[in-house]
Amino acid sequence: MSDTDLRHALRSGNPAKRARALEEQSRAAANRVSRTPTKVRDTSSPRWYAPTMVSLLVIGLLWVVITYLFQGQYPIPYFQENHASDWLLNGNLYIGFLIMMVGFLGLLRWR
Incomplete structure (x- = not known):
């Protein structure tokens, strides 16, 4: 689905068409997320x-x-x-x- 079609589907009055477009948009966003692991900084207090x-x-x-x-x-x-x-x-x-x-x-x- 192209960006123009997606935009039109999101503005559509048809709830099924809008839901399908939102699902497609969220899948596209999930695919853009980097899957490379990053180190999370430890913000906890020391053990003592x-x-x-x-x-x-x-x-x-x-x-x-x-x-x-x-x-x-x-x-x-x-x-x-x-x-x-x-x-x-x-x-x-x-x-x-x-x-x-x-x-x-x-x-x-x-x-």
């Missing part, structure tokens, strides 16, 4: 990425739990000793949640 991010989540959780169990004295006693009256009193909680946030944001970028 997910375990590292999950480890950060667990470490952050343990940090927060230890802070609550020892009433802020551990893992870093500096905040209780030197900032008893200001917002840095909860510095251990800030550190724990920051570690968890880094792990969570890293998992969002995991592929």
Whole structure:
């Protein structure tokens, strides 16, 4: 079927003729596709990425739990000793949640 015939068939009011023309057009397009294999670039994350991010989540959780169990004295006693009256009193909680946030944001970028 020539290009002119194909164009006329696609504009035809006859549904069977139009369907046949579309099928012919898709076959022609399939034959034009290159069948040569091409190397697909690997876009996945490295194998160590997910375990590292999950480890950060667990470490952050343990940090927060230890802070609550020892009433802020551990893992870093500096905040209780030197900032008893200001917002840095909860510095251990800030550190724990920051570690968890880094792990969570890293998992969002995991592929």
